[in-house]
Amino acid sequence: MTTQHVPEVPERRTAQRAGEPLLDVRDLTVTYHSGKVPVYAARGVDFALAAGETLGMAGESGSGKTTVAMSLLRLLPAETTVTGEIRFHGEDLLAANWGRMRSVRWAEASVVFQGAMSALNPVRTIGDQIVEPILLHEKVGEKAARARARDLLDSVGVPSRRIASYPHELSGGQRQRVMMAMALACDPHLLIADEPTTALDVIVQAQILGLLTDLVRERGISLIMISHDLSVLASTCDRIAVMYAGRLVETGPSRQVIASPLHPYARALAGAFPTLGDPASRLAPGGLPGDPPDLREEIDGCPFAPRCPEVEDRCRSGVIPLVQHGDRAAACVHVTGYDEAVGHG
Amino acid sequence: MADPTGPVLEARDLAVTFPARRGHPAARAVDGVNLALGRGEVLALIGESGCGKSTLARALVGLIEPNAGEVRYAGQPLRRTRSGLREFRRHVQLVLQDPYGALNPRQNVHDAVAEGLRLHGQRAGLTRRVAAALEQVGMRPPEHFFDRYPHQLSGGQQQRVVIAGALTLGPEVLVADEPVSSLDASVRGEILKLFLNLRDELGLAALVVSHDLGLAWNIADRVAVMYLGRIVEVGTVEEVLLRPQHPYTRALLDAVPSTSDREATAALGGEPPDPTAIPPGCRFHPRCPLRATLPDDRAQLCLTDVPVLAPALHERQVACVHADAAPPTVVSHDPAEVTR
Numbered sequence: 001m002t003t004q005h006v007p008e009v010p011e012r013r014t015a016q017r018a019g020e021p022l023l024d025v026r027d028l029t030v031t032y033h034s035g036k037v038p039v040y041a042a043r044g045v046d047f048a049l050a051a052g053e054t055l056g057m058a059g060e061s062g063s064g065k066t067t068v069a070m071s072l073l074r075l076l077p078a079e080t081t082v083t084g085e086i087r088f089h090g091e092d093l094l095a096a097n098w099g100r101m102r103s104v105r106w107a108e109a110s111v112v113f114q115g116a117m118s119a120l121n122p123v124r125t126i127g128d129q130i131v132e133p134i135l136l137h138e139k140v141g142e143k144a145a146r147a148r149a150r151d152l153l154d155s156v157g158v159p160s161r162r163i164a165s166y167p168h169e170l171s172g173g174q175r176q177r178v179m180m181a182m183a184l185a186c187d188p189h190l191l192i193a194d195e196p197t198t199a200l201d202v203i204v205q206a207q208i209l210g211l212l213t214d215l216v217r218e219r220g221i222s223l224i225m226i227s228h229d230l231s232v233l234a235s236t237c238d239r240i241a242v243m244y245a246g247r248l249v250e251t252g253p254s255r256q257v258i259a260s261p262l263h264p265y266a267r268a269l270a271g272a273f274p275t276l277g278d279p280a281s282r283l284a285p286g287g288l289p290g291d292p293p294d295l296r297e298e299i300d301g302c303p304f305a306p307r308c309p310e311v312e313d314r315c316r317s318g319v320i321p322l323v324q325h326g327d328r329a330a331a332c333v334h335v336t337g338y339d340e341a342v343g344h345g
Numbered sequence: 346m347a348d349p350t351g352p353v354l355e356a357r358d359l360a361v362t363f364p365a366r367r368g369h370p371a372a373r374a375v376d377g378v379n380l381a382l383g384r385g386e387v388l389a390l391i392g393e394s395g396c397g398k399s400t401l402a403r404a405l406v407g408l409i410e411p412n413a414g415e416v417r418y419a420g421q422p423l424r425r426t427r428s429g430l431r432e433f434r435r436h437v438q439l440v441l442q443d444p445y446g447a448l449n450p451r452q453n454v455h456d457a458v459a460e461g462l463r464l465h466g467q468r469a470g471l472t473r474r475v476a477a478a479l480e481q482v483g484m485r486p487p488e489h490f491f492d493r494y495p496h497q498l499s500g501g502q503q504q505r506v507v508i509a510g511a512l513t514l515g516p517e518v519l520v521a522d523e524p525v526s527s528l529d530a531s532v533r534g535e536i537l538k539l540f541l542n543l544r545d546e547l548g549l550a551a552l553v554v555s556h557d558l559g560l561a562w563n564i565a566d567r568v569a570v571m572y573l574g575r576i577v578e579v580g581t582v583e584e585v586l587l588r589p590q591h592p593y594t595r596a597l598l599d600a601v602p603s604t605s606d607r608e609a610t611a612a613l614g615g616e617p618p619d620p621t622a623i624p625p626g627c628r629f630h631p632r633c634p635l636r637a638t639l640p641d642d643r644a645q646l647c648l649t650d651v652p653v654l655a656p657a658l659h660e661r662q663v664a665c666v667h668a669d670a671a672p673p674t675v676v677s678h679d680p681a682e683v684t685r
Contacts, residue, residue: 060529201393201556203613206600228530235602272530274559276586276601283541285563287534291499 020090021048022189022222023072028084030067030246034077037296041067043246044084046322051189054216054223056233056254058269059243062292065226068243069192072224073105088190106133110183112176114195119179120167126153126178127163133185152181157211173204177211184215191216193225197232209236231273234258242266245293245303252328262330265304302332310334351420352381353550354405354437354518355656358414361400365621372620374400376574377414379656382518385548386658387540389561389582391597392571395620399522401571402554406439406520418518435465438511442523444503448495454479455491458510465514478509481546482539501532508539512547519543519551525560537564558601562586570594573618573628576654580661580670590668592635627651627665635667643667650675 030042042064049055057065071082074093086093093104110133113119121129130149134140140148150160156177158170167175176196183191193212197205213236216223227233233240234254241251242263250263261267271286290307293299301316302308308315315333322331323341332338361375374397382388392398403409405416407423407430416423423433438461441447448457458475462468479487482505495503504524511519521540525533541564543549553565561568561582568586569579570593578591589595596613613632624631626648636647652671654662663670 060531202558202597202600203393206602207614209602229602231602268531272534274562276558276562276598278562281563282582283564285534285537285541287536287538288531289535291501291532292529 020087022051022053022089023049024085024087025068025072026085026087028068028071028086029082030064030071030076031081032077033079033081039295040298041246041295042071043299045243045246045248047241047248047251049190049222049224051222052220053239054225054237056230056237056240057224057226057243058228058230058233058240058266060228060269060292062245062295063243064246065243066194067246069194069224069226070111072192073109073111074101075111103137106188107137107186108188109190109192110186110188112179112183112191112193112196114198120175122167125164125166126158126170126181130178130182130185133182137186148185149181152184153178155215156181156184157207171204172200173207176200176204176208180208180212180215184219184221187219188221190222190224193223195227196225198227205232212236228269229273230258230270242269245299246295247303247331248322248329249304249332250328250330251322252330256328262325262328262335263304263332264308264310264334266330349384352417352656352658353384353386353419354382354520354552355417355420356380356401356405356414357417357656359401359404359411359416360413361397361404361409362412370621373574373623374620375404375411376620376623377653378571378574378576379654380569380576380579381656381658382550382552383566383658384517385544385550386567387544387551387553387565389565389568390552390554390571391556391558391561391568393556393597395618396571397574397620398554398571402439402520402522402552405552406437407433408439431465435514436516437518437520438514438516440504440508440511440519440521440524443527444500444507445495445527447507448503450495452494453491454484454493454498454506457495457506458513461510461513467514474513475509478512479506481512481543482506482509483535484509499532500528501535504528504536505539508536508543512543517548517550519549520554521551522554523556524553526555526557534563540564558586558597570597573623574620575628575664577629577664578662579654580663584661590663590670591629591665592633593629596632596634635665639667 025045025047028042028045032039032041045068057069059065070076072086082094127146127149130152131145134145134148150163153160153163158174158177170178196212197208200208209232225233225237237254239251240254240257242249244265250257250261250266257266258270261270268288274281288307293303301318302320305311305315312333320331320333321342322329323335323338325335325337356378359375359378363372363374365371378401390398400409404411410425418433418436423429455475458478459471462471462474476487479490484490484505525536528536537560540551544551553560565582567580568582569576570585570591572593578585578594585594586598589598630636630647636644646666650666652664652666652675654664654672661670662672665671666675
């Protein structure tokens with residue numbers, strides 16, 4: 001298949017109607033088939049993202065947060081089954097052909113991967129790597145692209161004289177900045193940042209988070225940031241979505257989700273990272289007994305039921321849907337309005 | 346006879362230098378550290394990557410031979426002979442960051458936990474002692490786990506097995522290097538609770554190395570903050586984390602992501618420091634936000650006077666000449682020599 005000539009799709013911007021979100025994900029289900037048995041990594045996820053909005057996806061390894069984020073740009077292995085709808089600018093990306101996907105990636109939505117050392121090509125200069133997507137996606141010459149690469153480096157706080165450096169010549173924080181410059185190279189509308197600060201120290205982490213916040217705000221870019229650390233997400237994002245075992249269990253404005261989580265799992269996750277000075281967590285680490293569920297199995301009822309301190313009989317069967325409550329939502333039978341919403345009221 | 350109120354483990358003027366690689370100067374990873382761990386105490390050693398905290402931990406368990414200074418156990422200097430180290434390791438055990446890497450993938454849980462006992466020739470009641478260690482780390486019933494292999498365990502269970510292996514010889518001290526950083530958030534708290542339980546039930550002291558200030562708040566009695574090979578501030582958790590005095594400690598605390606305040610304070614600039622090029626005087630002075638605000642004569646002190654911390658158990662100490670809690674001992678350098 002040749003995709004060198006990318007056909008123009010003139011109606012692509014107009015497919016998004018006024019008032020519609022930039023990104024609208026419905027019933028997203030992702031199943032991996034790489035091993036002997038299927039792994040149900042995402043199990044019916046719904047969420048929407050407005051233009052300029054920042055969303056933090058929280059959860060532990062295996063919760064499906066990275067799976068969901070990578071499925072948006074169809075960056076998952078070929079043998080993966082992805083169903084549902086991913087409407088980006090009103091266009092269903094799951095129905096788009098590969099040529100169209102290639103032009104969406106970088107130009108309209110881009111990814112900052114975790115572990116900048118492995119995501120960057122070690123044998124090419126950082127300048128060449130930033131220039132590449134610009135030349136590929138836009139009708140600009142080498143010289144103009146290089147000038148933009150210099151500007152981008154300056155804007156992420158890497159001196160532009162480093163343009164001819166190789167990744168190994170930079171520190172971990174600088175490499176992560178280069179990754180951000182690459183992601184911004186084609187002025188995307190959406191940035192997906194997958195644990196962008198995981199391997200970094202607190203001070204460098206604070207620098208990178210501050211930079212990321214400024215860049216998306218200045219440019220009006222929508223951001224999906226993935227992390228297991230709620231405090232990192234709360235310091236960067238307007239809203240937080242908490243995932244567990246492939247399902248969204250809670251969404252809402254960051255501060256509210258952190259300060260008064262509705263779902264028992266979100267409560268446990270919030271308690272895992274103490275606030276310094278909070279007497280409740282002094283010499284009392286917040287933990288959660290048990291282990292996350294096996295994703296190779298179908299789950300009946302609430303996926304968190306086996307570990308939940310507030311579990312009831314009705315949690316153990318059927319589907320516990322995400323119930324909207326003002327601008328917050330949670331998938332838990334204990335949430336106010338749950339019975340009315342599911343029709344038991 | 347060892348003083349029961351004195352430190353159980355101590356570093357005195359400890360220095361570890363890694364030899365130069367071609368074209369690079371030698372790295373002074375640990376560069377004159379005085380630190381004391383009390384009996385039954387949990388001490389958190391906090392710092393960024395490259396500050397020398399892991400090297401210090403390894404030197405404290407005898408894995409690295411220091412270039413200068415000494416390690417003391419129960420008041421006695423560690424003898425670096427075969428028998429001296431062997432005896433020392435019964436008392437002081439190391440727990441590593443990545444439990445999966447620390448376990449042999451072809452060894453089942455029983456054999457992994459029994460390894461220390463075997464190496465020390467303590468075969469009497471082996472299985473009973475393995476079971477007891479697994480119970481202590483919360484793996485019940487222990488027999489249920491004997492035949493499992495590391496890949497059949499969750500990350501939290503793997504770390505429990507590693508800790509159980511460290512417990513079999515009845516140590517007095519655990520030195521744990523980032524024991525929860527590879528674990529998931531909800532599992533993290535369970536492992537930290539385990540350290541507190543072991544202290545309460547067995548009187549076990551722990552030196553926990555981490556970059557995570559929240560960990561110190563969760564489990565430690567005292568905190569030592571390390572920067573570029575030296576301890577810069579030490580004291581109780583409340584003193585150091587709530588009323589920090591060293592500008593570096595303040596910078597670290599400012600960098601903790603805030604959940605309530607979206608307008609973060611300006612992060613400390615610059616790159617993590619380089620142990621092959623340690624600045625003269627106070628090693629934090631090139632990045633120090635406090636120094637930038639001082640009049641010239643006071644700022645000059647940062648280049649010449651370096652407070653020396655003692656290996657004390659109960660004293661708040663800050664290695665900054667401008668801090669209230671700066672210790673009286675100060676090494677002064679000739680300014681001409683420093684600027685040369």
